[in-house]
Amino acid sequence: xxxxxxxxxxxxxxxxxxxxxxxxxxxxxxxxxxxxxxxxxxxxxxxxxxxxxxxxxxxxxxxxxxxxxxxxxxxxxxxxxxxxxxxxxxxxxxxxxxxxxxxxxxxxxxxxxxxxxxxxxxxxxxxxxxxxxxxxxxxxxxxxxxxxxxxxxxxxxxxxxxxxxxxxxxxxxxxxxxxxxxxxxxxxxxxxxxxxxxxxxxxxxxxxxxxxxxxxxxxxxxxxxxxxxxxxxxxxxxxxxxxxxxxxxxxxxxxxxxxxxxxxxxxxxxxxxxxxxxxxxxxxxxxxxxxxxxxxxxxxxxxxxxxxxxxxxxxxxxxxxxxxxxxxxxxxxxxxxxxxxxxxxxxxxxxxxxxxxxxxxxxxxxxxxxxxxxxxxxxxxxxxxxxxxxxxxxxxxxxxxxxxxxxxxxxxxxxxxxxxxxxxxxxxxxxxxxxxxxxxxxxxxxxxxxxxxxxxxxxxxxxxxxxxxxxxxxxxxxxxxxxxxxxxxx
Amino acid sequence: xxxxxxxxxxxxxxxxxxxxxxxxxxxxxxxxxxxxxxxxxxxxxxxxxxxxxxxxxxxxxxxxxxxxxxxxxxxxxxxxxxxxxxxxxxxxxxxxxxxxxxxxxxxxxxxxxxxxxxxxxxxxxxxxx
Numbered sequence: 001x002x003x004x005x006x007x008x009x010x011x012x013x014x015x016x017x018x019x020x021x022x023x024x025x026x027x028x029x030x031x032x033x034x035x036x037x038x039x040x041x042x043x044x045x046x047x048x049x050x051x052x053x054x055x056x057x058x059x060x061x062x063x064x065x066x067x068x069x070x071x072x073x074x075x076x077x078x079x080x081x082x083x084x085x086x087x088x089x090x091x092x093x094x095x096x097x098x099x100x101x102x103x104x105x106x107x108x109x110x111x112x113x114x115x116x117x118x119x120x121x122x123x124x125x126x127x128x129x130x131x132x133x134x135x136x137x138x139x140x141x142x143x144x145x146x147x148x149x150x151x152x153x154x155x156x157x158x159x160x161x162x163x164x165x166x167x168x169x170x171x172x173x174x175x176x177x178x179x180x181x182x183x184x185x186x187x188x189x190x191x192x193x194x195x196x197x198x199x200x201x202x203x204x205x206x207x208x209x210x211x212x213x214x215x216x217x218x219x220x221x222x223x224x225x226x227x228x229x230x231x232x233x234x235x236x237x238x239x240x241x242x243x244x245x246x247x248x249x250x251x252x253x254x255x256x257x258x259x260x261x262x263x264x265x266x267x268x269x270x271x272x273x274x275x276x277x278x279x280x281x282x283x284x285x286x287x288x289x290x291x292x293x294x295x296x297x298x299x300x301x302x303x304x305x306x307x308x309x310x311x312x313x314x315x316x317x318x319x320x321x322x323x324x325x326x327x328x329x330x331x332x333x334x335x336x337x338x339x340x341x342x343x344x345x346x347x348x349x350x351x352x353x354x355x356x357x358x359x360x361x362x363x364x365x366x367x368x369x370x371x372x373x374x375x376x377x378x379x380x381x382x383x384x385x386x387x388x389x390x391x392x393x394x395x396x397x398x399x400x401x402x403x404x405x406x407x408x409x410x411x412x413x414x415x416x417x418x419x420x421x422x423x424x425x426x427x428x429x430x431x432x433x434x435x436x437x438x439x440x441x442x443x444x445x446x447x448x449x450x451x452x453x454x455x456x457x458x459x460x461x462x463x464x465x466x467x468x469x470x471x472x473x474x475x476x477x478x479x480x481x482x483x484x485x486x487x488x489x490x
Numbered sequence: 491x492x493x494x495x496x497x498x499x500x501x502x503x504x505x506x507x508x509x510x511x512x513x514x515x516x517x518x519x520x521x522x523x524x525x526x527x528x529x530x531x532x533x534x535x536x537x538x539x540x541x542x543x544x545x546x547x548x549x550x551x552x553x554x555x556x557x558x559x560x561x562x563x564x565x566x567x568x569x570x571x572x573x574x575x576x577x578x579x580x581x582x583x584x585x586x587x588x589x590x591x592x593x594x595x596x597x598x599x600x601x602x603x604x605x606x607x608x609x610x611x612x613x614x615x616x617x618x619x
Contacts, residue, residue, distance in 0.1 A: 398554075415554040421619070472553040476529040
């Protein structure tokens with residue numbers, strides 16, 4: 001093992017931290033509840049710091065290299081965000097403080113809600129959901145509550161295109177809905193015939209990822225939404241791919257009824273090991289009353305010149321589905337996203353999306369002669385290539401991904417979406433320079449040539465990483481990690 | 491790739507072997523090849539259960555994807571392969587043999603007309619590639 005476990009590093013008698021003398025009387029713990037044996041590792045502080053620092057250096061990260069993981073928007077996370085999130089006025093709050101003492105933080109949350117409404121074209125926003133998948137769950141629960149309030153309980157069917165994010169069917173199933181998969185047509189759009197066949201009185205809604213996981217903007221999106229609405233259903237937007245749309249298209253204007261944002265993708269808060277996530281949900285006017293409680297609101301208006309600021313507070317929407325997260329969600333992520341939006345401003349955010357789309361199209365243009373791109377039209381912020389060649393039958397997308405690690409790059413998302421064979425889903429984001437994009441393109445082109453001339457280079461990759469090719473079958477089948485148990489039995 | 495001629499096939503890459511009024515069902519060689527190393531299988535129907543054509547009868551998970559297996563025909567489940575859960579890798583090594591999933595007593599043999607013979611299925615697979 002590259003780095004021993006803390007249990008194995010333990011030396012009896014080492015102490016890293018001493019509790020201060022208590023300033024309150026110690027509670028008596030009944031004898032039968034006191035543990036005699038608690039073999040926690042014994043280490044100096046420096047042992048622990050070195051252990052975790054070494055572990056952190058074994059991983060690829062956005063701070064160490066390019067990370068084109070499709071649909072994950074692994075953009076650079078500006079360090080200024082970390083600075084604002086650590087301001088004592090934000091960092092040292094308690095969520096149970098009286099609202100009069102947290103007006104600044106409530107003002108930040110209120111403004112963030114307002115900006116997300118503006119960016120998405122929605123009438124209301126909740127900041128509570130802890131991540132994208134919880135945002136989805138919140139959105140579908142809102143749709144369910146809406147139909148229950150209207151007495152339309154026969155609407156139990158949620159349509160999910162085969163180019164949607166993988167969490168969408170799971171969300172619908174978890175909400176107690178029936179999931180129906182919709183096929184894509186040969187241009188990567190929702191198949192309108194297949195949609196029409198499902199538009200009946202049991203339709204609750206459609207979950208649409210737009211741009212979809214092929215990185216394509218659905219050319220018929222307005223028609224798709226019109227058909228669902230005419231059948232009495234609502235349309236949920238998976239906003240994981242919002243990085244393509246900022247300031248250009250507002251989902252609410254297209255007719256989406258609900259959409260979740262990923263602050264940890266589009267708005268640069270850390271994820272992929274650095275989280276937590278944050279998945280606010282925006283809704284159209286007819287769903288505002290159902291939003292999770294509480295939302296931040298203005299209790300008393302201030303005066304015009306802002307001599308007297310407004311009094312911010314919390315309010316429960318009248319038909320609220322209730323809380324979806326303890327307290328107010330991941331507040332630290334809201335501070336980071338707010339900082340990011342303030343730094344870029346309206347025009348800057350539009351540029352973010354324009355460059356994200358430009359970078360993806362640049363890579364697509366450089367790679368299409370070397371990799372087959374089955375749905376090859378102007379892409380949005382990402383595109384999907386095939387990781388296979390008829391004249392190199394033993395090479396798979398997985399081998400290409402592993403070989404990229406030898407060139408110092410994180411692999412793209414592979415084997416998703418399922419509608420492309422051996423798929424490689426590539427999302428460069430706007431934060432990469434042309435130099436980095438060119439280096440990546442050169443590596444991909446070189447790998448395409450190695451696949452034909454020296455396939456063993458791909459089959460044996462990665463070579464330069466701390467560990468080589470992992471045994472994925474063993475990892476998927478042997479789910480019990482016993483090392484901790486062994487240490488405790490010592 | 492193997493396409494035994496005595497079997498019938500579905501669009502979704504299931505096969506069925508008919509013996510009298512009983513059909514044995516599994517997934518095809520092409521399906522296991524697309525999924526790659528299979529690490530988990532769960533049969534979600536039980537003996538005696540009535541099922542319709544197109545119902546989900548099993549879920550298969552590999553290192554790269556998860557997929558549902560659908561019933562090629564309607565009828566009553568007469569047996570399920572209990573051993574498969576402990577040996578999912580058999581689907582990769584012997585998809586038409588030990589890795590059968592369920593047996594079914596057919597309620598409507600005319601449904602067999604909806605299925606493909608090995609030649610048409612092979613053509614379909616080749617067009618998918």
